[in-house]
Amino acid sequence: MLTVSDAAGALRRFDNVLILTHVRPDGDTVGCAAALCAGLRAIGKTAYLLPNPELTETTRPYFLPYAAPADFLPERVVSTDVATVGLLPENAKRFIGAIDLAIDHHPSFEHFGKSNIVRADAAACGELVYSILAQLGPITAEMALPLYVAVSTDTGCFAYANTTAATHAVAAALIRTGIDYHTVNKVFFRTKSRKRMQLEGSMLSACEFYDRDRVAVLSVPLSLMERFQASESDAEDLSSLGGQIEGVDCAITMRELRPDVWKLSVRTGARINATDACRLLGGGGHAAAAGCTVEAPWAEAKRRILDAVAKTAPDFAQR
Incomplete structure (x- = not known):
């Protein structure tokens, strides 16, 4: 099992990275993937997200800027917030057995990657991705906004019992980058069709x-x-x-x-x-x-x- 430093070191060595999300994508998997993609690009890497056909109107804006073109051929594959390969979308099934790094926070995580990192005590996978990105360089607002989506949605806007002091500390650090967290809270938690x-x-x-x-x-x-x-x-x-x-x-x-x-x-x-x-x-x-x-x-x-x-x-x- 990798440490945060190990995972950051592996990502520094990776290039031409494709990032996978899970079926019925929620804010955590999308936010983690988008933030990780932004973080890899910030250190000069080529990175994209594998298109996910089940995006919702609320998660789509965070995903689409990083969606892979049809002709992109990855050298490395990373998954975020995916506990088991059974949760991969159909278009990601071809990467089963070829996932170089799996990043997750579920106690039921099945360690399917060639390398794996899991933090089961984290309220959201976004907390773990934040720790990894912090070792790659400064957390920019571009990374912080999707990470805030990840952390806030998996904690019910910090109301669920999984929320910890560490969760609030990560959220505070993200807010300090100047992101528009007010809109995130309004869209995800205070608006219903x-x-x-x-x-x-x-x-x-x-x-x-x-x-x-x-x-x-x-x-x-x-x-x-x-x-x-x-x-x-x-x-x-x-x-x-x-x-x-x-x-x-x-x-x-x-x-x-x-x-x-x-x-x-x-x-x-x-x-x-x-x-x-x-x-x-x-x-x-x-x-x-x-x-x-x-x-x-x-x-x-x-x-x-x-x-x-x-x-x-x-x-x-x-x-």
Whole structure:
């Protein structure tokens, strides 16, 4: 396992670098990739991001300035915030086995790179990328803005339990570069489309409760997305909704990606380890935020994740 100094040294030796992000890209994977690309260019390297077809309207502006042209041939490949090769987009699958450096912060990280660095205690992969870039040279505003997106989104604007003093210290250092963090906060945390609010209303009205109302299951079938003609941007981070319900310490969000293919996002408090539950279904993540994918009709997919949670929770109340 590499140290931060080792990773920075490797990046100094790399050139013609292609950076990979994960499927359904969030602010952390996009922010880390964009910042790393900017940092490599700042020390004279050629670097690009592999285009990701699932970018949302909120993440696209940070990604597109660094997107690789179709004819770019990389000499080195790096991944950011990717815990397992199963989370790579289809156009990145060809690089499985050829990833020179994997940078991640998930406890379930699978060490698939030729070299790997992971900081499981970091609230966001952006914290780790910040440490690496700081060893390559000064952190510029060009690097700091996407890094702020990375750190703020993975901590729910510093409200989630994963936020630490180190997280705030990194955010403060990024803000000192003069970035427009006010706009980031407004766009990501204080703006919702009408379609998003309709989605949330329908999810809450159909929410089911288990385990003495401590476990909430919210569903986003394809039919719901179609009813409101909602886009991926409208559905971004819907998994944070259930945890806002009073008394709920385990929120399960079931998002139908394709017919009978469900992305299950689990957000928990201290009583239940989300990674332990999702690992039973082939997934992983963090203790308080994890996910997995289940191919089954809705009722069966719901039963499987509830069974996994029940096996993990010490006092799950069956009914």
